[in-house]
Amino acid sequence: MTAAAAMWQPDEMAVGQVVTMLDQAGVPDTAVQAAVKAQLDQLQTVPEFNRTVAHVFIRLTDRPVAMRMAAGLILKNNVRCHSQTMPPAQAAALKAELLAGIADADALIRKTVGTCIATFAGVMGTYDEWLVHWPDLMPAVRHPYLHSLHALWQRARIV
Numbered sequence: 001m002t003a004a005a006a007m008w009q010p011d012e013m014a015v016g017q018v019v020t021m022l023d024q025a026g027v028p029d030t031a032v033q034a035a036v037k038a039q040l041d042q043l044q045t046v047p048e049f050n051r052t053v054a055h056v057f058i059r060l061t062d063r064p065v066a067m068r069m070a071a072g073l074i075l076k077n078n079v080r081c082h083s084q085t086m087p088p089a090q091a092a093a094l095k096a097e098l099l100a101g102i103a104d105a106d107a108l109i110r111k112t113v114g115t116c117i118a119t120f121a122g123v124m125g126t127y128d129e130w131l132v133h134w135p136d137l138m139p140a141v142r143h144p145y146l147h148s149l150h151a152l153w154q155r156a157r158i159v
Contacts, residue, residue: 008093010055014048018056022067040074050078050090054097057112058104065106072112076119083123095120099140117141 021043025036043049056063057071075094083091098120101113117137124130131138 008051010052011048014046014052015056015060017043018049018052018071019060019063019067022056022070025070026066044078044082047087047090050075050082050086051093051097053078054094057109058097058101061105065108068106068109069112072109072116076112076116079116079119080123083120091120095134095136099136102140 021036021039024032027033053071053075057068057075060068079086079094086094098113098116101109102117104110104113121130121134121137124133
């Protein structure tokens with residue numbers, strides 16, 4: 001992660017706006033859902049929107065899983081539709097956030113993180129291309145798996 005990505009702090013008003021929008025998206029009223037969709041379309045033009053959505057998805061672990069998953073799916077769709085025009089610094093920051101989410105305590109969040117990662121990798125091209133453009137990916141994906149295997153091996157030795 002770059003120093004700029006590590007120093008970035010989300011605008012609390014923007015986070016609150018995204019959280020409110022995601023809360024309202026679950027309301028069964030179609031008029032409310034249409035208003036949320038219009039607001040979402042408008043927010044697509046805000047440069048920091050994807051980073052704010054990623055923050056809600058990965059960092060707000062005290063929020064309901066359904067809300068966080070919705071943020072992850074918004075992020076996935078934005079990556080799929082807009083990654084080619086995304087500034088490189090923003091793409092790098094989003095990739096770093098996604099890698100942080102690999103170890104989330106909730107399996108549904110980890111699965112959504114995996115979907116986002118697969119989408120990012122898919123728009124980067126071939127396996128060789130995304131290895132070049134996202135060198136941190138394979139070590140980050142492999143680490144939790146190896147850690148789990150080590151813990152399993154340790155438990156097996158004790159028995």
